[in-house]
Amino acid sequence: MLVAAVYPTLSNGELLLRLVEAGGLSLAIGLEREIRDRAAGLRTHLFVGLGSALFTLISAYGFHDLIAAGPAVVRTDPTRIAAQIVTGIGFLGAGAIIRSGMSVRGLTSAATLWVVAAIGMACAAGMFVAAGVTTIVVLVGLGPLRVVGRSLVTNIRHDHCVLRVSLVEGASAWPVLGIVQEVGASVRRVELRDDEEEGRWLTVECELPGGLRASQVADLVASDESVSSVDW
Structure with missing residues (x-):
């Protein structure tokens, strides 16, 4: 309650x-999104940041003349418009999210729009x-942390790999299995x-250790004299 x-x-x-x-800080984040060619780029982040700031200023200070027109006690809640910004920005963020098949893109841009607000x-x-x-x-978070996160995931995550190996006529499967085990992969099915x-044809289903790619294992297997070709 304010007088x-x-x-x-x-x-x-x-x-x-x-x-x-508000405009300068929003531009800094929008520039990073623009460099990465995202749907919500420089102008979008600028407009969201400025709009949120202006709405907040209007909510807190925009009705001074009306409220100060008389001596009566006035009840006011300057957080009402701000609360609506938090809710409303979700609709704009949803527009930045693109789903294609099983993949979803734009979640980071939606989050940056939310935090810019x-x-x-x-x-x-x-x-x-x-x-x-x-x-x-x-x-x-958008720059260095992104690189560090990907590096950690690559080194920790165990990728699933299925090798389909064409063997020379009469060749044994043991040389191929030996190569797979030497690189540290866990064989699940043969x-x-x-x-x-x-x-x-030899089919090998395995789990690769962190940092090892299926293409690297396939190249090692293909170099063996008992192998004609490798698919993965």
């Missing part, structure tokens, strides 16, 4: 500073340090089939 006579105001210079801060609101509320730190964390038309 109209002491309702807070901002100077034009302070309003401009908060809008510029928060950054804009923080700037409008005068929380410049919080907005700046959030922007730095987001940029680190099937050897002789066909009058297609010849001798």
Whole structure:
């Protein structure tokens, strides 16, 4: 509950500073998305950040003249428009998500739009340090952290691999199995089939250790003299 006579105001210079801060930080994140050629790029992030900041400023300071027009006690809730921004930005974020078959793209861009809205609101509320730190964390997450994360996943994750090996007529499957085990792969299933038309085929299903790719194993297997060709 606020009394109209002491309702807070901002100077034009302070309003401009908060809008510029919101626009600049939003541009920094939008530039990273633009460089990666994402659907939500430079302009989208700028507009979301500025719009969120302006809505927050309007909610907190935009109705001063109306509220201060009389001596009566006025009840006001400057967080109402801000709360609607949090809800409404979800619709814009959903538009950045693209699903193609089993793959989904655009989740990161949707998340950056959501956090840019928060950054804009923080700037409008005068929380410049919080907005700046959030922007730095987001940029680190989109850049260096992305590289580190992929490296960790590549080294830890065990990929599933199925090798279909064409063997020379009369050749044994043991040399191929020996190569697979030497590289540290865990053999799950082995099937050897002789066909009058297609010849001798060996199917090896295995789990590869972190950092090892199926193409690398296939190249090693193909180098053996008992192997005609390898598919994976």
